[in-house]
Amino acid sequence: xxxxxxxxxxxxxxxxxxxxxxxxxxxxxxxxxxxxxxxxxxxxxxxxxxxxxxxxxxxxxxxxxxxxxxxxxxxxxxxxxxxxxxxxxxxxxxxxxxxxxxxxxxxxxxxxxxxxxxxxxxxxxxxxxxxxxxxxxxxxxxxxxxxxxxxxxxxxxxxxxxxxxxxxxxxxxxxxxxxxxxxxxxxxxxxxxxxxxxxxxxxxxxxxxxxxxxxxxxxxxxxxxxxxxxxxxxxxxxxxxxxxxxxxxxxxxxxxxxxxxxxxxxxxxxxxxxxxxxxxxxxxxxxx
Amino acid sequence: xxxxxxxxxxxxxxxxxxxxxxxxxxxxxxxxxxxxxxxxxxxxxxxxxxxxxxxxxxxxxxxxxxxxxxxxxxxxxxxxxxxxxxxxxxxxxxxxxxxxxxxxxxxxxxxxxxxxxxxxxxxxxxxxxxxxxxxxxxxxxxxxxxxxxxxxxxxxxxxxxxxxxxxxxxxxxxxxxxxxxxxxxxxxxxxxxxxxxxxxxxxxxxxxxxxxxxxxxxxxxxxxxxxxxxxxxxxxxxxxx
Numbered sequence: 001x002x003x004x005x006x007x008x009x010x011x012x013x014x015x016x017x018x019x020x021x022x023x024x025x026x027x028x029x030x031x032x033x034x035x036x037x038x039x040x041x042x043x044x045x046x047x048x049x050x051x052x053x054x055x056x057x058x059x060x061x062x063x064x065x066x067x068x069x070x071x072x073x074x075x076x077x078x079x080x081x082x083x084x085x086x087x088x089x090x091x092x093x094x095x096x097x098x099x100x101x102x103x104x105x106x107x108x109x110x111x112x113x114x115x116x117x118x119x120x121x122x123x124x125x126x127x128x129x130x131x132x133x134x135x136x137x138x139x140x141x142x143x144x145x146x147x148x149x150x151x152x153x154x155x156x157x158x159x160x161x162x163x164x165x166x167x168x169x170x171x172x173x174x175x176x177x178x179x180x181x182x183x184x185x186x187x188x189x190x191x192x193x194x195x196x197x198x199x200x201x202x203x204x205x206x207x208x209x210x211x212x213x214x215x216x217x218x219x220x221x222x223x224x225x226x227x228x229x230x231x232x233x234x235x236x237x238x239x240x241x242x243x244x245x246x247x248x249x250x251x252x253x254x255x256x257x258x259x260x261x262x263x264x265x266x267x268x269x270x271x272x273x274x275x276x277x278x279x280x281x282x283x284x285x286x287x288x
Numbered sequence: 289x290x291x292x293x294x295x296x297x298x299x300x301x302x303x304x305x306x307x308x309x310x311x312x313x314x315x316x317x318x319x320x321x322x323x324x325x326x327x328x329x330x331x332x333x334x335x336x337x338x339x340x341x342x343x344x345x346x347x348x349x350x351x352x353x354x355x356x357x358x359x360x361x362x363x364x365x366x367x368x369x370x371x372x373x374x375x376x377x378x379x380x381x382x383x384x385x386x387x388x389x390x391x392x393x394x395x396x397x398x399x400x401x402x403x404x405x406x407x408x409x410x411x412x413x414x415x416x417x418x419x420x421x422x423x424x425x426x427x428x429x430x431x432x433x434x435x436x437x438x439x440x441x442x443x444x445x446x447x448x449x450x451x452x453x454x455x456x457x458x459x460x461x462x463x464x465x466x467x468x469x470x471x472x473x474x475x476x477x478x479x480x481x482x483x484x485x486x487x488x489x490x491x492x493x494x495x496x497x498x499x500x501x502x503x504x505x506x507x508x509x510x511x512x513x514x515x516x517x518x519x520x521x522x523x524x525x526x527x528x529x
Contacts, residue, residue: 066524121477128473133464140528141460144521148456148478151517155510156481 006201013198016191020184025253028184035249037101040094040256046189047090047260050196054084055123055150057200062146065139074139075207077146078130081123083200086267087192088120090260097256101249103166112167115156122149195264202271209278212287308400315404316411322381323412329377333370333416340366341420341427355428360490363424364446364483371413371450372475375458376468378409383462388526398523402455410451417443433496442493442500445507446486449514453479456518460525482510 024042031038058080065073095113096106107113126149130142177185306314323329344362348354382388391401424430432439454475461470485507489500 118477118480121480125473125477129460129464129470132466132470137463137528140524141463144460144525144528145474147521148514148517151513152478152481155513158481158506158509 006198009194009198013191013194016187017195020188020191023184023187028181029178031181034098034102037098037249037252039253040098042185042188043192043256043260044091044094044098045185046192047087047094047196049189050193051084051087051091053193054080054087054196054200055119056080058084058123058126058146059150062143062150065143066147069139071139071211072208074143075204075211077139077143078207079200079204081126081130081146083196083203085120085123085127086199086263087196088116088123090263092116092120093259093263094256097252097259101252108166110166115153118156119153122152125149199268199271206271206274206278209282210274212282306396308397308403311396311400312404312407315401316407319378319404319408320411323408329374330412330416333374333412334419336370336373337366337416337420338423340369341423345427355430356433356494357491359424359428359430359494360487362428363420363490364486366420367413367417367447368450368476368479368483369472370416371409371454372472374409374412374416375451375454375475376461376471378405378455379458379462380467392527398526399519401526402459402519402522405459406452406455409455410448413447413451414444417447430494432494434493434500436493438493438500438504439490441504442486442489442507445504445511446482449482449486449507449511450475450479452511452515452518453482456522456525459522463525463528482507485510 020042024039028039028042030036058077061073061076061080064070065077095116099108100106126142126145129145130138133141340362344366348358379388382391391398454471457474457478458471461467461474464470485503489503489507492498492500492503
């Protein structure tokens, strides 16, 4: 992490994240029926956007790897999958918190939710494969897996297309979306996409360092974070309508923020500890 | 090398290069012969699916109407899990005595090996399904409302979809440290759409509610797409170093 551009971008991103969050909580008008609980959209949707960019990155980097066998492509592929899994994890956590308020249930097996879960599972299995394959064959096997995973997604969508979905339809650019809300949403999309790409950059540099000292296999993303997420979720487990009305919309928003930032911060801590470990190893073998 | 040996080698006619069909057949025949002599895989698959039948019967008390609605999922889950056992074995066999390495250096195309393995596994799993089907009928009071030939088509397409993916991912997972554990972790997420439509289609035939034609077309598409992809990528996976 020697590049000053990284730190400049980091400052801008932190500013944008703060600005986006301020806008989401204070400026955007409350939704007519969902109230504050709807504000979860302002980080649910951007996280999904960022994750899909990262998964596409994984696909193209894997293709590049199969073609050229370049270690840079391999590092990009693993970055795309791992950071993508974290951001998509955020989508899968913040969505149910909102759904518990709006639909009264955390999860329904409808088209959109099922395909999302399968997408996430596919990339988790990609990471598991990377983690447990033998050193040397990891990159090739992982690239082959990434091809099949990317191939599976259109099929999963197809297989689900005749099921109805409860999930809200895309609204950006349509007259159904309040322009004030749209502006806030776009700010947040910009902020979280930059955030994702910066984390990806950080992760990429780590992978390159790791490749240099021949540490090719990976930690599974977000290990143990799921435990931390249980705490805020426990609040809403009773299916008691009176209680649900008592726990105001506002609490759902707060719970969403806690859960989501637990994931982000947990992942950053994980990356930080990995960096420390790599630095120690690099020093031990005299790399720098 | 002595001059005499050199002369003898030169005097022999060069080996006739084998056609792909012949190579595939050799592979299938070898696998089936091994299986016929040991019966490791078929026995364990049969016993395992039998256990699944028994254990599931504790989960619900099967009456004819209920079981029609659940049998689709149950049958395929039993077959899927026992298939995983067979697939693991089929490649583990090739690791002993370095057979796989020998194959890698031989001039025979990798696709022939892959197709041979797929066909061998396909025959085994179809055999398992033929043997298990009467048991399901007996234990779960099954009788089909829809036409039976549709079940046969669904079984053939679905089994091929799972076997092709399974053989491919089994070849991938023997390259990992925890071999037997990896296969379900890789295979299940990828095959969810196929399993889903197999279960839906089977339930539709059994209950007679709705035609499974859409699902059958979908399964056929799935087979085509994944057979192509696995054939294209198999050599890469076999030679991954």
